[in-house]
Amino acid sequence: MSCLLLGVLRRRNAISTASVGVRSLASIPSLPPSVAEFVSGAVTECKPTKVHVVTGTPEETADILANLEKEGMVKKLSKYENCWLARTDPKDVARVESKTVIVTKDQRDTITLLESSFVKHNVDRRHCFFLHQILGITNPQGVKRYIAAAFPSACGKTNLAMMKPALPGWTVECVGDDIAWMKFDSQGKLRAINPENGFFGVAPGTSLKTNPHAMATISRNTVFTNVGETSDGGVWWEGLEPPAPGIKLSDWHGKSWKYGDSTLCAHPNSRFCAPAGQCPIIDPLWESDEGVPIDAIVFGGRRPEGVPLVYESFNWRHGVFVGAAMRSESTAAAEHKGKVIMHDPFAMRPFFGYNFGDYLAHWLSMETRKGQTQLPKIFHVNWFRKDQKTGSFLWPGFGENARVLEWIFKRCGRTSEDEAATKSIVGWIPQNGAINTEGLGGNIDMGALFDLPKPFWQKETQELRTYFTQQVGADLPAQVEGELRALEERVRD
Ligand code: GDP
Numbered sequence: 066m067s068c069l070l071l072g073v074l075r076r077r078n079a080i081s082t083a084s085v086g087v088r089s090l091a092s093i094p095s096l097p098p099s100v101a102e103f104v105s106g107a108v109t110e111c112k113p114t115k116v117h118v119v120t121g122t123p124e125e126t127a128d129i130l131a132n133l134e135k136e137g138m139v140k141k142l143s144k145y146e147n148c149w150l151a152r153t154d155p156k157d158v159a160r161v162e163s164k165t166v167i168v169t170k171d172q173r174d175t176i177t178l179l180e181s182s183f184v185k186h187n188v189d190r191r192h193c194f195f196l197h198q199i200l201g202i203t204n205p206q207g208v209k210r211y212i213a214a215a216f217p218s219a220c221g222k223t224n225l226a227m228m229k230p231a232l233p234g235w236t237v238e239c240v241g242d243d244i245a246w247m248k249f250d251s252q253g254k255l256r257a258i259n260p261e262n263g264f265f266g267v268a269p270g271t272s273l274k275t276n277p278h279a280m281a282t283i284s285r286n287t288v289f290t291n292v293g294e295t296s297d298g299g300v301w302w303e304g305l306e307p308p309a310p311g312i313k314l315s316d317w318h319g320k321s322w323k324y325g326d327s328t329l330c331a332h333p334n335s336r337f338c339a340p341a342g343q344c345p346i347i348d349p350l351w352e353s354d355e356g357v358p359i360d361a362i363v364f365g366g367r368r369p370e371g372v373p374l375v376y377e378s379f380n381w382r383h384g385v386f387v388g389a390a391m392r393s394e395s396t397a398a399a400e401h402k403g404k405v406i407m408h409d410p411f412a413m414r415p416f417f418g419y420n421f422g423d424y425l426a427h428w429l430s431m432e433t434r435k436g437q438t439q440l441p442k443i444f445h446v447n448w449f450r451k452d453q454k455t456g457s458f459l460w461p462g463f464g465e466n467a468r469v470l471e472w473i474f475k476r477c478g479r480t481s482e483d484e485a486a487t488k489s490i491v492g493w494i495p496q497n498g499a500i501n502t503e504g505l506g507g508n509i510d511m512g513a514l515f516d517l518p519k520p521f522w523q524k525e526t527q528e529l530r531t532y533f534t535q536q537v538g539a540d541l542p543a544q545v546e547g548e549l550r551a552l553e554e555r556v557r558d
């Protein structure tokens with residue numbers, strides 16, 4: 066039996082539950098006309114025996130889980146309330162990017178997929194941006210700013226969005242950790258919403274020490290995929306405390322596993338999936354229809370070498386270039402064996418539905434709408450720079466990243482361009498001492514974190530030129546080409 070599944074994002078009142086035979090499709094009363102039309106079209110094309118409109122009601126969830134349990138696809142975890150373990154086919158542990166498709170009539174039309182009828186928000190596609198996580202950060206004086214960020218897969222989105230700041234007096238609240246839809250409001254302020262209902266996070270490395278808010282979020286009503294299992298009906302993964310004496314473990318294949326074995330207990334891309342509302346620091350405005358006002362956009366990636374802890378773009382146009390030039394070390398995706406530094410512009414590579422040149426032009430066009438638009442500042446961060454000798458991370462990361470957010474926060478409210486910052490070849494970097502290192506301990510090498518080796522950047526710019534030429538070609542906007550040339554000039558000996 067084939068079934069056409071219609072996923073409906075969080076906005077709950079958008080569409081009511083319906084699991085219907087194809088013939089009765091017309092009788093679903095609350096489907097907006099354009100959605101009903103879309104469904105009929107898909108039904109004609111795909112000829113399913115059944116159509117199910119996914120709505121996310123608790124009854125629906127319980128029903129799906131009960132069926133999956135009956136089929137042996139999920140197992141109830143007796144240690145927690147309403148938690149489930151799913152073990153996938155070992156070959157099916159990550160989205161295969163080369164097999165991810167977006168289907169539209171016209172190749173350049175894919176962004177129509179976000180037409181307003183699927184959500185109660187009127188997403189105006191001409192002025193809409195897509196990024197990843199959104200968080201609110203409040204300083205000790207009670208001033209709050211919202212930051213939208215875009216990191217590629219497994220680069221710390223969930224951890225940043227749910228951060229417990231190591232700096233006293235600062236608080237972080239989470240609006241969302243994976244999707245941000247943004248547009249300028251009538252006052253010219255960029256506003257962002259999280260269209261999702263839950264968190265889908267990487268389990269290994271998540272612990273009370275690294276992300277206590279995530280741990281609280283996943284304590285109930287959670288589905289775990291490809292993690293290890295304990296003999297008392299709980300879960301385990303690399304990064305958690307060793308299991309208590311007497312507790313036996315099974316790995317993600319379901320095979321017996323002992324702490325200290327050389328194989329991994331949990332798959333590196335094993336995940337938790339939990340309702341966002343359970344997050345102890347969920348932002349009070351996380352479901353706001355207007356969205357939250359964005360002061361800063363932060364790009365980032367996993368860069369073991371050459372890329373500083375943080376820098377700010379010289380201006381909007383340069384910031385668009387920084388987004389286009391994003392690269393990140395990748396391992397977890399199914400099709401990438403070994404470690405490679407992949408290009409991942411705007412952390413959108415797997416999702417680009419249309420011409421990359423047009424996408425860049427769209428970002429650039431916001432600058433010429435100046436006057437109406439208060440453009441956010443654009444930053445780039447790298448928590449993952451390594452000591453080339455020891456191979457260990459130079460920066461402690463996690464809650465300590467609040468120190469970097471503090472600098473970003475201050476730069477958003479700055480009164481002059483060079484306040485707390487110095488010009489470098491890549492952008493504005495923090496002045497000596499502008500990152501608060503109090504209480505960090507003496508062995509953080511700030512010099513190494515902000516070192517900008519010319520040979521590295523020469524190679525990087527060459528790599529970028531090749532990438533832009535091959536991937537964007539004639540569609541590369543002149544402004545981005547200009548920014549690349551300017552960087553080439555700056556890194557020249
Ligand atoms: P996401 O897939 O982008 O949401 O990334 P996650 O927040 O789930 O983190 C992916 C991996 O990076 C996990 O193993 C985390 O423990 C690790 N990670 C996250 N933030 C940091 C950080 O600031 N420093 C270091 N060293 N690792 C981090």
Ligand code: MN
Pocket residue numbers: 222223242243265266267
């Ligand atoms: Mn995540």
